[in-house]
Amino acid sequence: MNNERTPLTxxxxxxxxxxxxxxxxxxxTYTERVRLVDVRTALAHPEEVDVVLYEPMQQSxxxxxxxxxxxxxxxxxxxVFSWAPADQLPDTTSxxxxxxxTAAQLVVALEDIVSGRGVRTPPPxxxxxxxxxxxxxxxxxxxxxxxxWRSSPSxxxx
Numbered sequence: 001m002n003n004e005r006t007p008l009t010x011x012x013x014x015x016x017x018x019x020x021x022x023x024x025x026x027x028x029t030y031t032e033r034v035r036l037v038d039v040r041t042a043l044a045h046p047e048e049v050d051v052v053l054y055e056p057m058q059q060s061x062x063x064x065x066x067x068x069x070x071x072x073x074x075x076x077x078x079x080v081f082s083w084a085p086a087d088q089l090p091d092t093t094s095x096x097x098x099x100x101x102t103a104a105q106l107v108v109a110l111e112d113i114v115s116g117r118g119v120r121t122p123p124p125x126x127x128x129x130x131x132x133x134x135x136x137x138x139x140x141x142x143x144x145x146x147x148x149w150r151s152s153p154s155x156x157x158x
Contacts, residue, residue: 011042046074
């Protein structure tokens with residue numbers, strides 16, 4: 001009997017290349033459980049995609065179009081993957097995963113969603129006490145010299 005599991009296949013629709021590269025790096029140690037494919041590969045082979053992670057905040061129309069195409073062509077689960085707290089995101093029926101999760105937490109959450117176990121709702125944000133107002137800045141006394149940050153002819157231009 002073969003106990004090896006086939007890794008789930010995920011892609012990410014995010015306009016931020018740094019976020020995509022970071023996710024690739026984080027998941028590199030979990031290749032036996034999660035395979036991250038480029039969005040172009042996912043569009044070419046949508047039947048292989050289990051999960052589509054996407055960032056809804058400041059999403060370009062191109063990314064929104066790719067997400068719609070993937071959701072239509074693949075029977076993949078769309079999952080919001082964002083730094084923004086869940087209560088600050090646009091209304092969506094998609095599960096939410098925070099980008100602040102560790103790689104291990106993310107892998108377990110993805111496996112849970114794909115297997116149908118779902119994902120626990122993030123705890124509600126506790127309202128933090130409002131920061132105290134900064135004391136007013138003292139005004140210079142009448143007749144005090146004023147400080148100016150103009151460049152002088154001898155200072156190098158940056």
